[in-house]
Structures are given as C-alpha cells and as structure tokens.
Amino acid sequence: MKLLVCVSxxxxxxTKISFANNDxxxxxxxxxxxxxxxxxxxxxxxxxxxxxxxxxxxxxxNVGSAANDTVIRKGxxxxxxxxxxxxxPENCSTYYVARQIAEQxxxxxxxxxxxxxxxxxxxxxxxxxxxxxxxxxxxxxxATKMDIAGNTATxxxxxxxxxxxVEVDTPFAISAAKGLAEQRIPNMRGIMxxxxxxxxxxxxxxxxxxxxxxxxxxxxxxxxxxxxxAEDMDKLVxxxxxxxxxx
Amino acid sequence: MVLVYTSSPEGQLKKSAFEAVTYGYKAAQAxxxxxxxxxxxxVDNAGVLGQYGAGKVLNAAGAESFDSGVHAAVxxxxxxxxxxxxxxxxxxxxGKSLLGRVAVRLDAGAVSGVKTLPDTSxxxxxxxxxxxxxxxxxxxxxxxxKVLSIAGxxxxxxVVGGDVAVDAAGVDVPASRVRVKxxxxxxxxxxxxxxxxxVSAGRGMKDPGNWGIIDELAGHxxxxxxxxxxxxxxxxRPHHExxxxxxxxxxxxxxxxxxxxxxxxxLAGVNxxxxxxxxxxxxxxxxxxxxxxxxxGDLFEVVPRLNEAIKKFKAAN
Ligand SMILES: Cc1cc2nc3c(=O)[nH]c(=O)nc-3n(C[C@H](O)[C@H](O)[C@H](O)COP(=O)(O)OP(=O)(O)OC[C@H]3O[C@@H](n4cnc5c(N)ncnc54)[C@H](O)[C@@H]3O)c2cc1C
Ligand SMILES: Nc1ncnc2c1ncn2[C@@H]1O[C@H](COP(=O)(O)O)[C@@H](O)[C@H]1O
Numbered sequence: 370m371k372l373l374v375c376v377s378x379x380x381x382x383x384t385k386i387s388f389a390n391n392d393x394x395x396x397x398x399x400x401x402x403x404x405x406x407x408x409x410x411x412x413x414x415x416x417x418x419x420x421x422x423x424x425x426x427x428x429x430x431n432v433g434s435a436a437n438d439t440v441i442r443k444g445x446x447x448x449x450x451x452x453x454x455x456x457x458p459e460n461c462s463t464y465y466v467a468r469q470i471a472e473q474x475x476x477x478x479x480x481x482x483x484x485x486x487x488x489x490x491x492x493x494x495x496x497x498x499x500x501x502x503x504x505x506x507x508x509x510x511x512a513t514k515m516d517i518a519g520n521t522a523t524x525x526x527x528x529x530x531x532x533x534x535v536e537v538d539t540p541f542a543i544s545a546a547k548g549l550a551e552q553r554i555p556n557m558r559g560i561m562x563x564x565x566x567x568x569x570x571x572x573x574x575x576x577x578x579x580x581x582x583x584x585x586x587x588x589x590x591x592x593x594x595x596x597x598x599a600e601d602m603d604k605l606v607x608x609x610x611x612x613x614x615x616x
Numbered sequence: 617m618v619l620v621y622t623s624s625p626e627g628q629l630k631k632s633a634f635e636a637v638t639y640g641y642k643a644a645q646a647x648x649x650x651x652x653x654x655x656x657x658x659v660d661n662a663g664v665l666g667q668y669g670a671g672k673v674l675n676a677a678g679a680e681s682f683d684s685g686v687h688a689a690v691x692x693x694x695x696x697x698x699x700x701x702x703x704x705x706x707x708x709x710x711g712k713s714l715l716g717r718v719a720v721r722l723d724a725g726a727v728s729g730v731k732t733l734p735d736t737s738x739x740x741x742x743x744x745x746x747x748x749x750x751x752x753x754x755x756x757x758x759x760x761x762k763v764l765s766i767a768g769x770x771x772x773x774x775v776v777g778g779d780v781a782v783d784a785a786g787v788d789v790p791a792s793r794v795r796v797k798x799x800x801x802x803x804x805x806x807x808x809x810x811x812x813x814x815v816s817a818g819r820g821m822k823d824p825g826n827w828g829i830i831d832e833l834a835g836h837x838x839x840x841x842x843x844x845x846x847x848x849x850x851x852x853r854p855h856h857e858x859x860x861x862x863x864x865x866x867x868x869x870x871x872x873x874x875x876x877x878x879x880x881x882x883l884a885g886v887n888x889x890x891x892x893x894x895x896x897x898x899x900x901x902x903x904x905x906x907x908x909x910x911x912x913g914d915l916f917e918v919v920p921r922l923n924e925a926i927k928k929f930k931a932a933n
Binding site for chain 2: 395487500506537548595597600606613
C-alpha cells in the first residue's frame with residue numbers, strides 16, 4: 370500500500386508565548402519545535418505498522434519552510450521511507466496547507482492519507498477534512514484503532530461520550546487520536562539512515578487566502594488563588610455557590 | 617441567511633446544538649438577517665430549535681449514520697439553496713469532521729472553536745483560543761462565505777421563542793461510502809467535553825481502590841469524573857477520562873483537581889475552565905498558580921469533609 374502521512378510542527382507546550390510585528394505574528398524567536406504529537410505518535414506509527422505488516426511505502430508530507438526539516442528528518446528516523454516538503458511561508462492558512470497536500474496526494478495516488486486529529490497549537494482540526502473533500506475521499510476522524518483486511522479498513526473512532534466502529538474501503542483519509550498506535554522513539558540506526566533518505570522539496574501551487582490573522586493577544590491575567598482553610602469546606606461550598614456561582 | 621447545522625448523536629439534540637443555534641441567532645441579528653437550523657437523519661423533536669431562535673428548521677432525511685462526506689454535501693447544498701453567507705456548527709467531533717469539508721464545498725473561509733460573535737466593524741473577525749489557552753487570536757475571514765464551529769460551553773442556550781414546524785430540506789442525499797457497524801456511548805453520565813462540572817484526580821490518590829471519595833463527590837455534584845494522564849496510563853482509570861494536551865480538552869464551569877500537580881501538559885486541557893479548585897498537600901504544587909480556590913491539605917481528609925459540606929448544602933438548597 371502507498372501511505373501518505375501529513376506531519377506538522379508545533380511549539381513545545383512549555384513555550385513562552387509572545388508576538389512580533391505589532392502583535393500580528395507569533396514570535397518564533399527561541400521557540401523549541403516538536404512534531405505534532407498526534408502526527409508523530411499515532412498517525413506515523415500506525416502507517417509504519419501497516420507497511421511492516423502488508424508491505425508498501427510510507428511517505429511524509431509537510432507544508433512549510435526549511436525550518437521544518439528537523440521535524441521531517443525525525444519522521445524519517447522513526448521509519449518513513451521518504452519525505453515531501455512543499456516549500457511554503459510560515460504563516461499560511463489551513464486552507465493553503467490543505468490545497469498543497471491535496472495536490473501532492475492526488476499526484477501520488479495514495480491508498481490512505483493520514484493526519485493527526487489536530488495540531489496542538491492552533492487546534493484547527495480542519496486540514497484532514499479539507500483534503501478529503503478536495504480528493505473526494507471518505508474521511509474518518511478521531512480514529513483510535515484501525516485494522517485492514519484487503520482493501521477494507523475497520524476503524525474505531527471517538528465520538529461524544531463513546532465510540533463508533535466503521536468500515537471503509539481504500540482510498541480514504543483518516544485522522545489519528547490517542548490509541549491508534551504506541552509512540553516510537555527513533556534509534557541511532559534510524560537517525561543515521563534518515564540522513565540518506567530523500568527529502569524532496571517542491572514549490573507550492575498558488576492559493577488565494579480566505580482567512581488571515583488580524584492580531585494576537587495574551588489572555589487576561591488570572592487573579593490570585595483564594596486559599597481556603599482545609600478544615601472549612603463549608604466555606605468552599607459557600608464560595609462556589611455565591612461567588613463563583615457554579616453550584 | 618445564517619445556517620446552523622446541529623449534530624444529533626443517536627437522534628438526540630444536545631446542549632451543543634442549542635448553543636450553536638443561540639450563536640447563530642445572535643450572529644444573524646447582528647448581521648440583520650435570519651437563522652435557519654438544519655438537522656440530518658432521524659431527529660427527535662427538532663422543532664424545539666425554534667425556541668433558540670431558528671426561524672425555520674429543515675430536516676434532511678435519508679442519512680441515518682454519520683459520514684462527513686454525505687453530511688457536508690447536504691449542508692453545502694442547503695446553504696446554497698437558502699443563500700446562507702454564514703454556516704455555524706458545534707465544535708464537537710461531528711462539527712470538526714465537517715467544518716473543513718463544508719468550507720471547501722462552499723469555497724468559504726473557516727475558523728474552528730470560535731468564542732466570540734463576529735465583529736464586523738472591520739471585516740469579519742472572530743476570536744479563538746490558541747496555544748493551549750496561552751493566547752487569543754483574532755481571525756479575519758475574507759471570503760464571501762464563512763464557516764464557523766462554536767466552542768462548547770461558551771454561548772449558553774437562550775430561549776427566545778417557541779417551537780417551529782420542521783420542513784423537509786428537499787436536497788438529494790448522496791450514497792455513503794462509510795459503513796457504520798456499531799455505535800456505543802456511555803449512558804447515564806454527561807460526556808467530558810460537554811460536562812459543566814468536572815471532578816478530576818491524579819497520582820496523589822495512591823491507589824485505584826481509593827476512588828470511592830471521588831465518585832462520591834462527583835455524585836453529590838452531578839459532575840463527570842476525569843483524571844491525569846499517568847493515572848489512565850497505568851489503568852487506574854479508563855482512557856476516556858484522561859484530560860490534557862494529549863487527552864480531552866475541556867472547558868467546564870467548575871473543575872476540581874485533586875492530587876494533581878498541575879503539569880503544563882495537564883493544564884493545557886483544563887485551563888479554560890471557568891472556576892478551578894485545587895486540592896493538594898504540597899503548597900508549592902504548580903496547579904495553585906492556575907487555581908481560583910486552593911486548599912492545601914491531605915486529600916484523604918479534605919475530600920470527605922467536602923463531601924459532607926456538599927451533602928449539607930444540597931439538603932438545604
Ligand atoms: C508530551 C507530554 C504530554 C503529556 N500529556 C498529558 C496530558 O494530556 N494530561 C496529563 O495529565 N498529563 C500529561 N503529561 C504528563 C504530565 O507532564 C505530568 O507528568 C502528569 O500530569 C502528572 O500527573 P499527576 O499530577 O497525577 O501526578 P504527579 O505529578 O505525581 O502529582 C501528584 C500530586 O498529588 C499530590 N499529592 C500526593 N499525595 C497527596 C495527598 N495525600 N493529598 C493531596 N495531594 C497529594 C502531590 O503533591 C502532587 O502534586 C504529558 C507529558 C508529556 C511529556
Ligand atoms: N503544515 C502542515 N504540513 C503538513 N501537514 C499538516 C500541516 N499542518 C497540519 N497538518 C496535518 O493536518 C492535521 C490537522 O491539522 P489542523 O487542521 O491544522 O489542526 C495535523 O495533525 C497534520 O497531520
């Protein structure tokens with residue numbers, strides 16, 4: 370099977386957030402980037418497991434600048450065969466990214482296109498659905514388990530307060546939630562081999578943007594914690610009722 | 617026109633549907649237009665959406681199980697039919713599977729997890745929390761058509777009218793390529809993403825056998841239980857209870873964190889709660905920095921005391 374995994378980068382959760390250019394841009398100075406956990410731990414690893422079980426190839430795709438190459442190489446070190454990077458500016462929209470992925474996915478005629486359920490920085494949860502629509506493919510989101518027999522996949526997916534089990538035939542797109550696979554740590558050999566694997570840089574197609582960032586702001590300061598005597602839980606209940614008005 | 621798609625798991629409209637219609641109604645008022653609600657499949661009592669401001673409720677029969685491709689096609693066709701410039705849906709698993717598809721079909725700009733009404737003083741600007749609640753971004757949607765999913769627990773449902781009749785949407789429902797085999801939902805408790813009250817516990821509990829006091833607290837409050845990741849990882853609690861960066865992200869009115877240190881990855885999923893109560897024996901626990909109310913003490917003494925206090929309060933109120 371030909372498998373495509375969409376990988377993105379995201380600031381590490383511990384990153385201090387600040388802005389540049391009159392609060393219209395995220396300040397990337399000194400930011401530590403990681404691969405989006407849903408892409409790395411679940412989508413990529415499940416694709417690799419499938420390849421190990423049934424043969425085929427695993428290609429990763431990223432839409433972004435050369436600054437993303439470290440994250441892309443990590444994907445190769447974990448086991449992807451090759452990588453595509455569509456050379457794009459840093460601040461492009463989800464629609465722009467989806468359009469680029471769709472172009473490459475169409476050209477490569479992949480059986481399954483994998484996404485993370487969302488990026489943990491902007492929580493868009495849009496790109497998988499957009500690409501699926503552009504390619505006219507079924508899209509199974511929030512997948513927590515996937516088995517394949519022949520061309521048919523049986524997938525469990527998270528829904529509000531439960532699970533749904535669906536069946537779908539290739540080609541399809543899927544977004545990975547926790548549970549789809551177990552995180553893999555790249556070993557020395559993988560890291561060495563990754564250096565020799567192909568990372569193909571491709572120019573983007575033209576896309577007109579529909580959504581732009583007007584500005585960023587920090588959330589209002591949290592007021593100080595109100596400490597309550599551990600002996601006096603009646604006081605807490607009273608405050609939750611009359612001050613916070615939540616019970 | 618503003619079109620609101622309301623998801624209806626197992627044929628039931630939930631709070632997220634009423635929230636979305638309330639949002640749509642307010643947005644429509646601001647834009648000087650009206651709101652039409654759309655349900656898909658067999659839905660109980662869809663006319664009730666009129667109470668939240670839908671001037672018209674449409675139903676597209678013939679798509680009983682969820683397929684993002686089919687649902688998106690129906691929503692887009694209805695949007696075109698009624699000339700909707702804004703399409704609104706809840707930011708739940710259904711909405712998130714559809715938003716991107718509907719946007720592509722309508723050639724519209726899309727923003728998910730919106731937490732404000734559109735500001736049309738300079739364009740069409742909506743706000744969303746990003747970077748785990750550490751920043752707020754203003755997005756300007758430049759396209760003629762806009763598609764929005766609305767953050768849960770942000771726009772409380774408001775009754776503004778009465779039930780309306782439900783009309784057939786009158787669009788073709790394409791054949792599905794997804795075969796739904798089984799749907800299983802936990803009965804009797806409010807799912808975490810929708811819960812208004814959440815009681816959560818972590819490694820400070822020491823042993824899964826100690827959860828009785830947590831269940832009791834949740835029971836008194838009518839709250840949903842959650843947990844930190846290590847507790848789910850070792851199997852003390854079910855995985856669906858895990859909240860945080862890699863688990864469920866929630867924004868309840870009340871989050872009570874018991875024996876949880878407050879690591880940044882945990883906070884990422886809970887720091888948008890309206891009120892946070894932290895119970896921890898370590899006064900230096902980082903969670904206190906994110907807390908509205910803090911209790912420094914041994915949870916095995918504090919929680920039973922809190923249970924008594926709540927029992928007393930519930931009996932009196
Ligand atoms: C990439 C990544 C992603 C992660 N994602 C998540 C996530 O989504 N969700 C998540 O929760 N974690 C996540 N983690 C783990 C996170 O970093 C913490 O390790 C975890 O949240 C700690 O769980 P805890 O607070 O239950 O345990 P601990 O950190 O061990 O804290 C236990 C707390 O209980 C208190 N305590 C002990 N005994 C008592 C007592 N008798 N009475 C009162 N208080 C007591 C202690 O003072 C302590 O503060 C992630 C980590 C990484 C690296
Ligand atoms: N710049 C990007 N390049 C490649 N894939 C991406 C990019 N951004 C997001 N994705 C993929 O789309 C998924 C959902 O992203 P989003 O819709 O932005 O939350 C991610 O988990 C990735 O799999």
